[in-house]
Amino acid sequence: MTAPVRSVALLVTCLVDALRPSVAEATVALLGQAGFAVAVPRQGCCGQPLLNAGDADGAADLAKRMIAVFAGFDFVVAPSGSCIATLREYPRLFAPGSADAAAAQDLATRAFEICDFLDRHAPVLGNAPGWDASVTYHDACSGLRQLGIRSQPRALLSQLPGLELRELAVAEAAECCGFGGLFCVKYPAVSAQIADRKLDAVLATGADFLVGGDLGCLLHLEGRLQRRGLPLRAVHVAEALAGQVPGGVQGPADGSGRG
Amino acid sequence: MNARDEILAKLSPATPAILQPTTAATMPARGRSATRIGRFAAGLQSASATFAVVDGPAAVPGAIAAFLAANSLPLRIHLGEVPAAVDLRNAAQFEHGAERLPGDGGTLVTGCLAALAEEGVVVLASGARQVAADAFLAATHIVIVESGQLLDGMDDLWPVLQQGPLPRSLHLIRGPSRTADLGVPSRLGAHGPLRLHAILIDPAYVECADAGVA
Amino acid sequence: MDRAVDSRDFPAQAAAALEQPTLQRSLAAMRAAMPGLRAAALAELPGYPALRARARDIRDASIGSLGELLRAYEARVIAAGGTVHWARDAEEACRIVGELCDAAGARRVIKSKSMVTEEIGLNDSLQRRGLQVTETDLGEYIIQLRGERPSHILAPALHLGLADVAATFEQHHRRPRAEPLREAGAMLAEARAELRQAFLGADVGITGANFLVAETGAAVIVTNEGNADLAMTLPATHIVVTGIEKVVPTLEDLGVLLRLLARSAIGEQLSAYTTLVHGPRRADDAAGPRAFHVVLVDNGRSSLLGTAQQPLLRCIRCSACLNHCPVYTSVGGHAYGSVYSGPIGAVLTPALAGIAAAAHLPAASTLCGRCEEVCPVAIPIPDILRHWRSQALAARIDTGSERPGLRAWRFLAAHPWLYGRVLALAARVLRLLSVPAGARRRLRGLGPFGRGWFAWRDLPAPDGETFQERWRRHRLRERGA
Numbered sequence: 001m002t003a004p005v006r007s008v009a010l011l012v013t014c015l016v017d018a019l020r021p022s023v024a025e026a027t028v029a030l031l032g033q034a035g036f037a038v039a040v041p042r043q044g045c046c047g048q049p050l051l052n053a054g055d056a057d058g059a060a061d062l063a064k065r066m067i068a069v070f071a072g073f074d075f076v077v078a079p080s081g082s083c084i085a086t087l088r089e090y091p092r093l094f095a096p097g098s099a100d101a102a103a104a105q106d107l108a109t110r111a112f113e114i115c116d117f118l119d120r121h122a123p124v125l126g127n128a129p130g131w132d133a134s135v136t137y138h139d140a141c142s143g144l145r146q147l148g149i150r151s152q153p154r155a156l157l158s159q160l161p162g163l164e165l166r167e168l169a170v171a172e173a174a175e176c177c178g179f180g181g182l183f184c185v186k187y188p189a190v191s192a193q194i195a196d197r198k199l200d201a202v203l204a205t206g207a208d209f210l211v212g213g214d215l216g217c218l219l220h221l222e223g224r225l226q227r228r229g230l231p232l233r234a235v236h237v238a239e240a241l242a243g244q245v246p247g248g249v250q251g252p253a254d255g256s257g258r259g
Numbered sequence: 260m261n262a263r264d265e266i267l268a269k270l271s272p273a274t275p276a277i278l279q280p281t282t283a284a285t286m287p288a289r290g291r292s293a294t295r296i297g298r299f300a301a302g303l304q305s306a307s308a309t310f311a312v313v314d315g316p317a318a319v320p321g322a323i324a325a326f327l328a329a330n331s332l333p334l335r336i337h338l339g340e341v342p343a344a345v346d347l348r349n350a351a352q353f354e355h356g357a358e359r360l361p362g363d364g365g366t367l368v369t370g371c372l373a374a375l376a377e378e379g380v381v382v383l384a385s386g387a388r389q390v391a392a393d394a395f396l397a398a399t400h401i402v403i404v405e406s407g408q409l410l411d412g413m414d415d416l417w418p419v420l421q422q423g424p425l426p427r428s429l430h431l432i433r434g435p436s437r438t439a440d441l442g443v444p445s446r447l448g449a450h451g452p453l454r455l456h457a458i459l460i461d462p463a464y465v466e467c468a469d470a471g472v473a
Numbered sequence: 474m475d476r477a478v479d480s481r482d483f484p485a486q487a488a489a490a491l492e493q494p495t496l497q498r499s500l501a502a503m504r505a506a507m508p509g510l511r512a513a514a515l516a517e518l519p520g521y522p523a524l525r526a527r528a529r530d531i532r533d534a535s536i537g538s539l540g541e542l543l544r545a546y547e548a549r550v551i552a553a554g555g556t557v558h559w560a561r562d563a564e565e566a567c568r569i570v571g572e573l574c575d576a577a578g579a580r581r582v583i584k585s586k587s588m589v590t591e592e593i594g595l596n597d598s599l600q601r602r603g604l605q606v607t608e609t610d611l612g613e614y615i616i617q618l619r620g621e622r623p624s625h626i627l628a629p630a631l632h633l634g635l636a637d638v639a640a641t642f643e644q645h646h647r648r649p650r651a652e653p654l655r656e657a658g659a660m661l662a663e664a665r666a667e668l669r670q671a672f673l674g675a676d677v678g679i680t681g682a683n684f685l686v687a688e689t690g691a692a693v694i695v696t697n698e699g700n701a702d703l704a705m706t707l708p709a710t711h712i713v714v715t716g717i718e719k720v721v722p723t724l725e726d727l728g729v730l731l732r733l734l735a736r737s738a739i740g741e742q743l744s745a746y747t748t749l750v751h752g753p754r755r756a757d758d759a760a761g762p763r764a765f766h767v768v769l770v771d772n773g774r775s776s777l778l779g780t781a782q783q784p785l786l787r788c789i790r791c792s793a794c795l796n797h798c799p800v801y802t803s804v805g806g807h808a809y810g811s812v813y814s815g816p817i818g819a820v821l822t823p824a825l826a827g828i829a830a831a832a833h834l835p836a837a838s839t840l841c842g843r844c845e846e847v848c849p850v851a852i853p854i855p856d857i858l859r860h861w862r863s864q865a866l867a868a869r870i871d872t873g874s875e876r877p878g879l880r881a882w883r884f885l886a887a888h889p890w891l892y893g894r895v896l897a898l899a900a901r902v903l904r905l906l907s908v909p910a911g912a913r914r915r916l917r918g919l920g921p922f923g924r925g926w927f928a929w930r931d932l933p934a935p936d937g938e939t940f941q942e943r944w945r946r947h948r949l950r951e952r953g954a
């Protein structure tokens with residue numbers, strides 16, 4: 001007798017929702033291949049910009065809504081380390097011992113970034129698409145330092161036939177890309193210099209593509225690359241794992257990807 | 260209310276914090292050499308200090324003379340507080356400097372309160388016969404360490420200090436003076452000595468057993 | 474803080490700093506070297522995480538018992554023949570030190586590097602009293618000659634190159650020179666000679682203290698140059714000026730912190746000189762200052778107790794956070810407009826100078842968390858940055874124009890249907906305004922909107938439809954089919 005299929009709610013994330021839906025499509029495909037029933041409840045924003053700007057009231061308000069949206073699902077998965085890190089901060093927005101804090105704590109234990117989730121529940125990709133390319137990986141700060149995401153995306157990417165992973169040099173590997181949410185538009189010159197340092201390291205690897213787990217970082221880096229007239233492209237790790245990449249050999253089983 | 264009372268009133272905590280006694284050791288690094296002398300030598304070297312071992316107090320004057328000759332320095336020394344067994348006053352090869360060091364320069368020879376192997380440190384205490392300032396005015400500082408004074412590391416120094424009366428000032432000296440303010444790598448001889456040389460008196464030391472630096 | 478904190482200028486100062494070649498070269502060298510040095514030095518310590526936890530606990534225990542520890546420290550200093558003074562603020566601290574110098578009949582004062590004395594503006598205050606004050610830490614000496622502020626906690630002259638130093642020495646040192654100064658060794662020799670005169674002729678030596686040890690009444694002063702040792706042994710009066718948070722209970726506790734300080738700071742096992750000073754000269758001492766004074770400075774530190782900012786008092790001033798910060802290592806210390814720069818400066822300056830004057834500092838961070846990661850006492854700097862941002866928001870202090878935007882965003886996000894429509898509209902508009910870029914599309918600008926983004930970046934164009942729209946449309950279609 002097979003176990004009942006567990007339910008996963010997708011936390012889309014604002015950036016993915018508006019600016020790169022393919023990342024969410026890829027995430028849904030990956031979760032489906034891993035044997036989960038995926039739902040996408042109508043949702044707003046997790047509140048990360050408010051939390052980081054110091055608006056604890058506003059963040060708590062949005063947190064309560066998100067907690068309600070995601071009640072009843074076994075898991076909540078997002079293609080973003082920073083959004084999940086925000087969800088994991090929810091308990092601290094409420095008075096200790098309160099019902100809200102308990103509900104927030106419950107959500108925090110069910111919420112995962114996509115690579116972390118696959119690593120825990122379906123570490124072997126059911127349908128590993130080939131990708132004949134060399135890539136380098138950018139570890140987003142919140143995923144890395146708050147969620148401990150480092151080995152998981154690499155373990156998953158290593159299953160793609162034809163893919164070569166070239167690591168950034170040690171000195172640059174752990175450095176921020178300079179996005180930082182509102183930081184990148186409040187202090188843009190500094191943000192751009194930090195990006196350029198990261199990009200110089202990325203270009204030094206000679207990789208064909210830059211892969212990462214947070215769309216904010218990727219849009220910021222790819223936008224800077226485009227402004228500098230450089231052809232290097234950024235791909236979200238979910239897209240890579242689902243075969244939704246330029247020059248990908250095989251798309252996901254449900255045919256919803258694009259080559 | 261005066262300033263003291265006002266500040267202290269603000270510092271009264273609601274719940275005083277209690278530091279639990281540590282069950283874990285403070286975990287110093289252990290140098291690679293198996294012997295304490297080997298670790299001391301390695302520590303000194305990493306601090307750009309130099310090192311020699313002699314088998315008895317009588318050999319110290321010769322070791323000092325050899326060091327000064329090797330560095331093209333005159334055989335003129337100023338004495339701080341040296342171990343009683345070491346007779347430098349009557350060592351014929353030296354010219355003795357005036358009672359106090361000049362404003363800058365000169366070679367000072369002292370003993371020490373202790374030496375720390377792990378850190379490559381010599382510990383100098385101010386006292387009746389030791390002017391601490393001299394160790395910073397001199398251009399060259401030669402420190403005589405008796406084998407019983409060599410401790411494994413900083414952790415072993417604290418019980419020594421906790422027992423005896425404290426000197427006015429205690430100086431943990433790790434190599435010559437240096438600065439990185441004019442670029443890296445650091446330059447030696449910023450304000451304090453340009454050279455630090457440790458001479459360890461250890462009758463039991465067997466030269467071939469330890470290459471000095473592991 | 475005594476000097477007007479001009480961190481309000483941070484955006485312009487930061488932008489200017491990005492264009493300064495000498496500074497940028499120094500920062501690049503720092504980025505290349507410092508993290509590796511620290512990592513290698515800590516790798517030698519078996520069990521660094523446990524040691525770090527112990528260091529954090531020692532500092533927290535100290536902060537939780539400051540009154541008791543300072544009283545114990547004071548008693549021992551007095552028993553050793555010294556005097557302890559308490560200063561509520563910068564002005565009081567400067568007055569106390571000034572009066573001590575006057576009482577000593579002093580005319581010439583030498584100093585070793587002390588962030589607290591910079592914070593309270595001591596040099597200016599003493600100079601107004603007619604005292605000659607000479608900094609002896611080489612980097613501090615150089616910037617004192619130039620009238621500049623420090624640009625790093627440990628390397629105050631980081632922003633200068635050798636050519637700058639040579640020019641400064643040539644301008645200020647009155648000595649005949651056969652040829653211009655070029656070589657670092659010659660500059661060092663010259664500075665040593667100049668400052669030796671200052672050391673020998675000083676009436677008062679003023680130092681800071683890295684730590685105070687309650688158990689033995691020790692003030693602990695750490696340097697590589699040995700200038701503090703000369704400053705505290707040659708003049709007839711030694712004055713220690715330090716913050717009230719520096720005290721630790723025992724020598725063993727000191728050992729834990731010393732084990733981490735130089736490794737975190739410069740990747741060395743220990744600095745060249747770690748000095749414990751207990752009081753003035755004893756009756757049977759051959760030499761030493763006859764007067765020993767310790768000035769304990771509050772200046773806003775006590776106001777942090779019991780607040781979310783309290784953990785920042787753990788700081789041992791190692792500067793690891795500066796060396797690993799993407800923002801600091803892009804713009805250097807002067808841009809912060811404060812004595813304390815980098816991540817610790819971003820959380821400490823608002824406490825000392827008020828959030829109104831210093832709001833840009835906590836705002837100018839990506840919250841990457843590297844500072845907390847490398848801090849030897851685990852100060853939760855990103856958390857404290859967010860707390861300061863809260864306070865700025867509550868006080869309506871703007872560092873950008875995001876307040877209305879955040880309000881609008883909160884409203885939108887709280888109404889998912891409206892949120893969906895607005896995002897869908899935005900996606901369509903961006904798609905429409907996009908231009909081809911090879912096989913893809915991009916936006917190069919949006920007129921007057923989004924200048925912060927578009928000044929430096931393009932935006933890869935979106936599809937024109939949001940994911941939630943697409944999802945619901947597919948679901949409807951599936952149900953309908």
